[in-house]
Amino acid sequence: MSTFPRTAALLTLSLGALASLPALAADDLHYNQVSLRAEASQEVARDLMIVTLYTEAQNADAAKLAAEITTAMNKAIGQAKQVKDVTLRQGSRNSYPVYDNKSQKITGWRERAELRLESSDFAALSKLTGELMQTLKMGNMQFAVGNAARKTSEDALLKEAVNAFKARAQLATDALGGKGYKIVSLNLNSNGYPQPFMRGPMMMKAAAADMESAPTPDIEAGTSEVSMSADGVIEVQMQ
Template identity: 30%
Template sequence: MKKIGIAIMALCISTLSFAENNLYYNILEFQESVSINVPNDTMHITLNMETQHKNRQTASQITTQKLNQVYEKLKKNKKFTVELGNRSVYPQYDDKQKNIISWRDSVSLHVNSKEFEDLSNLISDVSAQATLERVWFSLSTDKRNQAVDKASEQVLDTLRQRADFLSRKLGFSSYQLVKVNMNSHFSGGNMYANDVAEMYAVRQSAPVAAAAPRMKVSSDMSGEQSISQTANVIVQMK
């Protein structure tokens, strides 16, 4: 039984070696690439609640109160995704940097949603409790995967057309795929909308009586990402 096992193993190794060394003729290698632009579909904001008071405990209590008020407004919309950010407490010193004159307590919240208008309204609704630190936009996982699928389909169609064309031009009637290597590349990344944050900051600093209608963030402000799909292909002409 042991001799048979050894013989079978030797045969397998010999067969694999032959397959690996098998020569391919009429081989053609080429590359195709397709790029599509996809608008960012998710809006992110960072809100900051801050209090300065001579008493440390009082500063923390007021900041916590602001945080709870913002949370209550956030709970009204199930399409918001909320994440608690950093909280810090640090002293404020006098001009000589010796004596503590007050304490500053701050906490941040990160909120995102695909509903740009709802998130725009939230910024205005919580302006009494929080300030807007920054705004940025990104592509959701579902939207990104859909874009990759679309780019893959397009690049494979282009690949097939190119292979058909080349086989005819080279005098062959058909071809078979030997190897296809697909690679995706994303450019654009998350778009930080500093101008949007600045516009909100100006509005929040203005007197309430003179406040203009609420500013809406539209999809035009979200930017876009470019998704490139590249196919490196090896074909054998027949």
């Protein structure tokens, strides 16, 4: 009568031991593992100029106001299309009611429409901006790293980031007294897009005056930092 329970108990114990083997093997993979991070960066010239112009008007007749804004924008777009290597994008367009201060009744409508211009040819875009500002106003001016320059920079930084990771991995291996290491995982990431540099209000005002008075004012766009990080895990082979 007692044979079956003992056999069942031994079988249960054996199955439990077998079930624990994969877990033990998985734990072994984490021995002598070290998480590391390395980063490479460089300053890249901002080669893209971005200008936002707008027109704004008010009229008691909403339809006439819309037609006025549309006419102004169409004229500006047609003029801008004549300039080579300038990319056009229509920005936001908003219309809202104007109320009487006392009666709070709607007395008219105000509308604003934006036009965004981009180019790596600063001289051409500066000249065009100056011409368009005869009828439009400047919303903002900013400079950024273009896609082509960013990709070229990131490709070069990828190699630098990997080499920096390897150097740090060897340093960690030496510190632990290991004879070598192998890379368990490695993730390479560009740390987002550099924020465009925007001119301050006073600088924008001065730039606007220059563009109206001179066809090709000198513009200093500056640089932005582009970086690439290498995050990974190595397994140190101990002696």
